[in-house]
Structures are given as structure tokens and as C-alpha cells.
Amino acid sequence: MNVSRETSERLAIFLALLEKWSPKINLVSADSLKHSVDRHFRDSEQIARLRSVDGDRWIDFGSGGGFPGAVIAIMKAAGEPDTTVTLVESDLRKATFLRTVSRETGVGFDVLAERIEALSPLGADVITARALAPLSILLGYADRHLSQGGTALFPKGRTWRKEVAEAEKTWRFTYHAHTSETDPEAAILEIGGLSRA
Numbered sequence: 001m002n003v004s005r006e007t008s009e010r011l012a013i014f015l016a017l018l019e020k021w022s023p024k025i026n027l028v029s030a031d032s033l034k035h036s037v038d039r040h041f042r043d044s045e046q047i048a049r050l051r052s053v054d055g056d057r058w059i060d061f062g063s064g065g066g067f068p069g070a071v072i073a074i075m076k077a078a079g080e081p082d083t084t085v086t087l088v089e090s091d092l093r094k095a096t097f098l099r100t101v102s103r104e105t106g107v108g109f110d111v112l113a114e115r116i117e118a119l120s121p122l123g124a125d126v127i128t129a130r131a132l133a134p135l136s137i138l139l140g141y142a143d144r145h146l147s148q149g150g151t152a153l154f155p156k157g158r159t160w161r162k163e164v165a166e167a168e169k170t171w172r173f174t175y176h177a178h179t180s181e182t183d184p185e186a187a188i189l190e191i192g193g194l195s196r197a
């Protein structure tokens with residue numbers, strides 16, 4: 001990955017922790033763990049690099065093993081130190097892992113061990129979520145937790161067009177589909193202008 005030495009060292013610490021913890025608490029599948037750099041790190045890193053998205057308060061829902069939230073926090077720490085990143089993960093074991101990543105890498109990010117539905121509105125500038133729920137459900141979370149003019153970034157697989165069509169039945173929104181660098185048939189959906197249909 002084309003990052004600074006400091007960022008590379010932090011990501012290496014994160015990877016070592018992932019490899020140590022994942023077999024015990026199922027952070028990622030055993031198969032994807034073997035290909036973590038491409039399947040998880042590169043896939044998350046491209047979200048942090050989207051130049052069209054700006055904001056000081058990032059929230060990642062359903063962070064699990066830290067993707068994309070912890071990678072975004074590590075990427076932003078070097079060049080955008082005023083950016084705050086909050087990871088929301090209701091599983092207490094995974095939340096403990098995420099706090100360990102923050103401590104061991106020296107990158108400060110908040111971890112909320114709560115269900116998304118139970119949170120008071122967070123007023124995020126940017127919301128991310130990866131492999132969490134269908135787009136129509138994610139838009140409900142975004143509607144509640146985005147600030148005015150905020151942006152949602154949702155990586156989606158090869159069926160992203162079908163998810164957009166389904167979501168358009170109940171939501172109004174603008175979107176730009178950024179082709180994924182790790183899978184040309186997948187996309188990162190950049191969503192704004194959100195309201196109920």
C-alpha cells in the first residue's frame with residue numbers, strides 16, 4: 001500500500017493483532033484471514049482516500065474486525081489529525097479487540113459497544129459500513145446519524161445496482177458509484193441528499 005512508513009508500521013501492528021485474535025473470536029473468516037491485505041486492508045484503505053469526501057467526524061457502523069473504521073482512523077491519523085473516528089460494534093469481544101488496536105497502534109479512536117438502533121443521533125459528517133446490511137437498512141441508519149449535508153460511504157459487492165434499485169423504493173438520495181480497486185464489479189457508493197421517499 002502506498003502509505004507513509006509510520007502508517008505502514010501501524011497497519012502491520014493491526015494485521016498482527018488481527019491474525020492473533022481472529023481465530024479466537026471470529027473477527028474475519030479463516031479463508032479471508034489468509035488474504036487480509038487485499039480483502040480487508042486495501043479494500044478499506046481506498047475508502048479513506050476518496051478525495052470527494054470531506055468531514056472531521058467519521059462514524060463506522062458494525063466495525064467487526066475494524067474494517068473499514070480502524071483502517072480509516074490509521075490513515076487519517078497521519079495527514080488529517082483533526083479527524084475523529086468512532087467505531088460502533090455491539091459485540092463486546094470485538095469492541096475489546098478494537099480498543100486494543102487503538103492502544104497498540106497509538107491511534108486514538110472511540111469504540112462504542114452499543115447497538116446502532118440504541119444510539120442517540122451522532123451527527124456524523126461521514127458514515128461508513130462494510131458488509132453490515134442491505135442498502136435500504138443502511139440508509140435508515142444514515143438518515144438518523146448523518147449531519148446536515150453529510151455523506152455515507154457504503155462498499156457494496158457485485159449486486160450493488162440491485163440494492164440501489166430496491167432502496168430507491170423507500171428513499172430519495174443522490175449517489176456516485178466509485179469502482180472498487182479490489183473488485184472491478186463492486187463499488188463504493190457515495191450517498192448524499194438523503195430523505196424518505
